[in-house]
Amino acid sequence: MDTQHNTALTRALAEVPGPLPTRGVIHITIPHTDRFTVVGNHLAQHPHLSCTAVGLAVLIQSLPQGTEISIKALAARCKEGEKRIAAALRELEAHGYLQRLRHRLPGKKVITRTVFCNQPAALLHPRPRPAAEARPRPAASAAVPAPAPIQVPAPAPVPTAAPPVPEAPVARRVPPAPPFVPLAPLVPPPTAPKPPRPPLPQPSEFTAELDRAATALLGDLRRHAPQFTLSEDDIRQLAPAVAAWLERDAHPDAIRRTLTDDPPRPLRHPVKLLKHRLTALLPPPLPGACDLAAPARPRTVVTPFQTCDDCDRAFRSPTPGHCRDCREIREHRGEDVRVAA
Structure with a gap:
């Protein structure tokens, strides 16, 4: 009972949106209202x-x-x-x-x-001030006296036929200001509901061999990392997810390193960490031999050369016969024409 725990800090950490980083600083932002x-x-x-x-x-x-x-x-x-x-x-x-x-x-x-x-x-790059702010303001302190204005004698009036009539000011139409649309907050408030966690991966067929291998791998974690000492209920809960990794031909040593390397310090919830890593780091299935084979290129069919039976001229055709000129001559004479298929 000599160690004091800050329960308020623990509650604030639980309300931080998103997954907490495994290292570095964790910000708990509380808006200031004064001072x-x-x-x-x-x-x-x-x-x-x-x-x-x-x-x-x-x-x-x-x-x-x-x-x-x-x-x-x-x-x-x-x-x-x-x-x-x-x-x-x-x-x-x-x-x-x-x-x-x-x-x-x-x-x-x-x-x-x-x-x-x-x-x-x-x-270095001053912004243009509005007209209201561009007007000269009175001095804020009376300690520094302002310079006396210089009096300039007014010029003698010049006689004119009639005083000029001042023009009426033209009223400018000021466009209405656009309606204020509040922006959506980029970071959800701490009290916002958290999205549901994705389910643990499941194998396509949970056989007895996969169950035995996954159970043995989870029970052996404490030999390599003592902080991952799991109970029987935790092992039964995590065994299908590990079986999904083994079904995808993941090596047991690679699974063990992925689950136990670089844990947060101190590790308060090892089962939650294992669930997150088993779900987020699930590897894809290994491709088969057909997937790794290079795609076959389409074959180009080349029409062979044939020799005309009448004029011995070469022409392209899938079957022997007569060339175009000889076919026209034979058609004109009314003779039989061997047309290439």
Whole structure:
């Protein structure tokens, strides 16, 4: 009772859609509802940034606007020292995520502004902004005074016969927006019903010899892999599937290696693993001798040459007789004509 098991994690693993990988990480994705930050894979999987720089970039991106992110302020938040934090900031600055700009305030005071961009590659190809966003906005801070507008004297009015009549604005017809159609989720929710598992393969004729060989092979698995110690009920349940492999001329050593090689660690359900491998890795039947023989090419029938009985001219015909010219002469004379069949 000294080992504690996380039952919530076990239930979450059972609800992961699809078969679990035999190695590597298994993701349990729970959507965030508050206090989260969107981080691009270009930063999280950056090939040239250290893990310290990536983690520091995620920390800076999650902080609110106006938070102090100097080296000393970051060292107070993190466990890393100032030298390591300074090196990570230089990495981010070299790859465009971080910029330090010097700004001179009124009174000859110089301050440093630190700007962090979550996607520096997008700055190289800026998107066109809408007309509402293209309008100038008022300054967000009153610390930097805006320059005074330059007053230009208005020109003297020029006398005209009649003031021009302004043209009425032409109303443009804005096409209606297309209806919003929600996209179907690519990944089914964890609560979605799982598809039924395919049945175990069955032999065309489950003879006594196949039953004996399959039972012996399953009972012998524990000699090669102790984690595959099966009960008698499990062996009787899996014996027809192994018999289907033996019926397709699969070698017993090949079946044993396929079933026991590279199991997941730890192996919690050996019978389920054997069922999956017996079903998913079932080999096709061996082809027969007729299937391996090369297809026969169609024979080309060549009409032989014949010699005309009257003029000794050569012509092609399956049987002896007269050529075309001699047949026409004989028909004109009313004589018998030997026509080739």
